[in-house]
Amino acid sequence: MIQVSIEVNGKTVTAEVEPRLTLLDFIRDVAGLKGTHAGCEHGVCGACTVLVEGNAIRSCLVLAVQADEQEVISIEGVGGDLGRSGELSIVQDAFCEAHGLQCGYCTPGMVLVAEALLADTPNPTEGDIREAISGNICRCTGYVQIVEAVMLAADRLANRNYKSKPGQPSDQTLG
Amino acid sequence: MKPVNFDYERPRTIDEACELLASNSNARILAGGQSLIPMLSMRLSRPSLLIDIAHIKDLSEIVATDTHIEIGAMVRQAVAKNAKMIQEYIPLLSKALHHVGHPPTRARGTIGGSIAHADPSAEIALVAVTLGAEITYRVGDDDHMFDATEFFIGPMLTVAPPDGCLVKVGFPKTSKICGTGFYEVAPRRSDYALASAAAQINFDSKGAAKTIRVGVGSIGDFPERLDVDHLLNTDLNDESIIATVKTAITEIETVDDLHASAEYRKRVAAHLAVKALQTARDEVREAPAK
Numbered sequence: 396m397i398q399v400s401i402e403v404n405g406k407t408v409t410a411e412v413e414p415r416l417t418l419l420d421f422i423r424d425v426a427g428l429k430g431t432h433a434g435c436e437h438g439v440c441g442a443c444t445v446l447v448e449g450n451a452i453r454s455c456l457v458l459a460v461q462a463d464e465q466e467v468i469s470i471e472g473v474g475g476d477l478g479r480s481g482e483l484s485i486v487q488d489a490f491c492e493a494h495g496l497q498c499g500y501c502t503p504g505m506v507l508v509a510e511a512l513l514a515d516t517p518n519p520t521e522g523d524i525r526e527a528i529s530g531n532i533c534r535c536t537g538y539v540q541i542v543e544a545v546m547l548a549a550d551r552l553a554n555r556n557y558k559s560k561p562g563q564p565s566d567q568t569l570g
Numbered sequence: 571m572k573p574v575n576f577d578y579e580r581p582r583t584i585d586e587a588c589e590l591l592a593s594n595s596n597a598r599i600l601a602g603g604q605s606l607i608p609m610l611s612m613r614l615s616r617p618s619l620l621i622d623i624a625h626i627k628d629l630s631e632i633v634a635t636d637t638h639i640e641i642g643a644m645v646r647q648a649v650a651k652n653a654k655m656i657q658e659y660i661p662l663l664s665k666a667l668h669h670v671g672h673p674p675t676r677a678r679g680t681i682g683g684s685i686a687h688a689d690p691s692a693e694i695a696l697v698a699v700t701l702g703a704e705i706t707y708r709v710g711d712d713d714h715m716f717d718a719t720e721f722f723i724g725p726m727l728t729v730a731p732p733d734g735c736l737v738k739v740g741f742p743k744t745s746k747i748c749g750t751g752f753y754e755v756a757p758r759r760s761d762y763a764l765a766s767a768a769a770q771i772n773f774d775s776k777g778a779a780k781t782i783r784v785g786v787g788s789i790g791d792f793p794e795r796l797d798v799d800h801l802l803n804t805d806l807n808d809e810s811i812i813a814t815v816k817t818a819i820t821e822i823e824t825v826d827d828l829h830a831s832a833e834y835r836k837r838v839a840a841h842l843a844v845k846a847l848q849t850a851r852d853e854v855r856e857a858p859a860k
């Protein structure tokens with residue numbers, strides 16, 4: 396067993412784990428956050444996507460011991476004030492409004508790849524969006540409304556009058 | 571889908587990693603984990619020790635020598651894709667990296683991991699073979715260098731020493747005037763390709779082709795170069811490119827699988843190789859000299 400300390404949505408979670416424990420299972424079973432979905436558990440579906448140090452990655456392809464001392468944001472932490480304000484992020488809200496989900500199984504992963512894209516590329520083309528979500532499988536929507544949701548979110552982020560990053564408080568006025 | 575249990579070590583130096591490798595014959599190196607962790611989860615791989623090389627600083631450097639750009643084994647694919655030095659001196663690799671997996675797998679996956687893993691459709695391996703990259707392994711205290719054209723010998727099979735740690739891959743710098751092309755056909759965007767082709771033409775200052783390199787991947791057990799030296803004596807017109815590629819590709823052994831027949835793969839690869847050569851040629855004919 397190895398001791399790891401991982402900051403999940405701003406809260407440090409310390410535990411003794413087996414080296415074989417994936418970050419996915421750490422988030423779900425040790426941190427107790429079930430919003431990160433287990434789809435294939437071998438890297439093909441993208442349902443388990445979270446942000447590690449700001450990058451969207453597949454949590455089933457990272458061991459918890461590899462994420463030791465790193466910062467993780469899961470779907471529970473993307474809303475205002477690291478998810479504590481109870482408000483949806485602009486991206487989450489756009490997914491609701493554009494009907495970017497049906498069963499919702501792929502949605503946490505889709506939202507997080509979109510958050511990562513928009514943090515680096517504020518004005519993405521449709522091609523950029525399709526590239527960003529290319530590793531995430533959705534069996535319901537046919538992707539069109541997911542792409543529309545991300546475009547809507549990009550538009551709203553560009554025209555908002557305050558700045559925020561995933562998980563950050565959303566009440567800072569743009570200087 | 572849970573791996574078997576194993577021990578885990580996090581060395582800080584290459585020497586320490588090599589000592590750990592020597593201490594356990596069932597040890598494996600863990601780089602980005604994007605190929606190894608799926609194999610662990612499916613229990614296709616059952617190591618007793620994983621050696622995580624992510625904390626060895628020397629392995630994450632990109633260094634320019636007079637002739638080569640040396641990329642540390644642990645350089646992440648996303649970092650390499652955005653590296654100015656690679657865009658300038660190994661433009662073919664920059665083009666290829668765009669096709670390697672998806673943004674989340676590139677954020678973790680490494681240059682060295684892709685070479686060591688030796689998937690027959692790996693784009694990085696194809697570029698290494700096409701350009702004749704130098705692959706350096708450390709075994710104990712000794713460095714062993716391999717020419718990429720002789721390194722890959724089968725699907726997920728290389729001549730690498732089993733107790734070695736890949737430390738760097740040196741790609742030759744392009745000449746001042748050079749054109750490149752990279753194309754692949756895959757069932758989904760950025761997924762493993764059914765056929766792929768890479769080309770680079772180095773020109774001299776008078777605009778004559780000095781070296782022409784073309785490689786094809788995904789269609790056989792490992793990426794291979796096509797012999798197109800015949801083109802050096804032509805003005806690189808479409809007819810000679812098509813005829814030369816058509817002849818050269820008959821030498822390549824292709825394999826069938828669930829997704830495509832050998833016949834289809836060969837046809838597509840020939841088409842992609844022609845397109846890659848045409849793009850490499852046109853980049854120079856249209857662009858002014860650097």
Ligand SMILES: Cc1cc2nc3c(=O)[nH]c(=O)nc-3n(C[C@@H](O)[C@H](O)[C@H](O)COP(=O)(O)OP(=O)(O)OC[C@H]3O[C@@H](n4cnc5c(N)ncnc54)[C@H](O)[C@@H]3O)c2cc1C
Pocket residue numbers: 437438439530598599600601602603604605606607623643644669670671672675676678679680681682683684686687689691692693694734735736737760761762763
């Ligand atoms: C959904 C998905 C799509 C993908 N698509 C593509 C694609 O289109 N093209 C492509 O080329 N790849 C693709 N990959 C695989 C690619 O992402 C991996 O990064 C790459 O194959 C392995 O690199 P890694 O750093 O993750 O290595 P790891 O998974 O950590 O290691 C792979 C193997 O190499 C060995 N190894 C790693 N580093 C060293 C070293 N320094 N010395 C000695 N041995 C070492 C390991 O022991 C292991 O056996 C995909 C993966 C996924 C999950």
Ligand code: FES
Pocket residue numbers: 432433434435436437438439440441442443444453454455456
């Ligand atoms: S559960 Fe991680 S990619 Fe499918």
Ligand code: FES
Pocket residue numbers: 495496497498499500501502532533534535536
């Ligand atoms: S909404 Fe059901 S899988 Fe995407």
